Amino acid sequence: MLIVPEREIAGLITSKAAFEAVEDVFAAMSSGDAYNFPVVREAIGHKDALYGFKGGFDRAGFTLGLKAGGYWPNNLEKHGLINHQSTVFLFDPDTGKPVAMIGGNLLTALRTAAASSVSIKYLARADAKVIGMIGAGHQATFQLRAALEQRAFEKVIGWNFHPEMLPNIEKVATEAGLPFEPVDLPGMAEADVIISITSAFSPSLMADHVSDGTHIACMGTDTKGKQEVEAALVARAKVYTDEVAQSVTIGEAQHAVTQGLLAESDIAQLGEVINGTDPGRTADAELTLFDGTGVGLQDLAVAAVVVDLAVKKGIAIEVDF
Known part of the structure; x- marks a missing residue:
């Protein structure tokens, strides 16, 4: 399994790459080539946090996986961390074997921005x-x-x-x-x-x-x-x-x-x-x-791009899981 730490994300993904990945996901969803799984998102009753899972399968992009994470409203003030915290996990659609674990904080911001940007382009x-x-x-x-x-x-x-x-x-x-x-x-x-x-x-x-x-x-x-x-x-x-x-x-x-x-x-x-x-x-x-x-498919799409770039640049960490 490959690991791409959060600290490496900024040097790998660009807003243009995120835009293209999210645009492709929207198109695949509309044509029936990709679908999201039901979302789990709940207040956990601790630190006013919201936590959950988003996932899906994109047959066109050949990505399967989920993002786990949520929103901790007191992080910035009390811990010096951003309030949104998440991690993306990718799996092999052919075997179910875990393929990669990717830091999801910056990716969440980029894919969310890309989604609104795609809407501006078309609407x-x-x-x-x-x-x-x-x-x-x-x-x-x-x-x-x-x-x-x-x-x-x-x-x-x-x-x-x-x-x-x-x-x-x-x-x-x-x-x-x-x-x-x-x-x-x-x-x-x-x-x-x-x-x-x-x-x-x-x-x-x-x-x-x-x-x-x-x-x-x-x-x-x-x-x-x-x-x-x-x-x-x-x-x-x-x-x-x-x-x-x-x-x-x-x-x-x-x-x-x-x-x-x-x-x-x-x-x-x-x-x-x-x-x-x-x-x-x-x-x-x-x-x-x-x-x-x-939607989870957006996270998976940008995460898959990051993994490919990390492998090409020799940044991805390989572990025997």
Whole structure:
């Protein structure tokens, strides 16, 4: 079995490679060549942590495995560790033998950013100029960097429940040569693209905060009860997701569906747009929303890329397991 430690990941994977891997996974899921296993994600009753497993099998990419991990909200403050902690395990689809164990912290941030970035590529207006960020934590910086590669944005605006964290995303904007402006939530009406990446259990972005023609990527809701945007906003949009079953149970759409504002049949897979079986955005004034619940296949895809690169560079550690 091969081991690729967390400390090696940054030197192996690029945002471009993560984007391509996630884009391929979306396409494979839509065509029926890949499927995810049911998610296990629970509060463990210790340190306010959420822990669980995501996995799946991608016949097209020939990857089988799972990611184990979760969210420890006190890690940064009390232990100097990022709050998201995870590890990816890959298995041989032919034999079931364990193939690799890969540090999953940076990979999680990269694949999550890649997912929203893919949604921007296929759903945002071509002339989008202003990008709005809701959330300014560790993952928000990855989200913004990936998004800026998809459109010729001219300005970044941002809101965070704790305003003192906004310099995190302002730094990314400055590095890209773009102006940054803190705004209140109604100020998000200026944005052509909005990325929401928080761990909230009550909505901050409301329907009247968003203008027609906007594309919204909701990337923080991956657990029953979590919510970043008002259910009425989800119902107002043309909704796409990574996995419909997750969208209606643990994703942002769960609240609109529960309230009867949206039907499961109203939600499409982003892979359908990639494969050309769904037209995606059909008008500039259309409001589109991507419900990024996070699927195990994304983790497996980027992990497989990392393993291949680690072997080529002689970095992978081989153990007799």
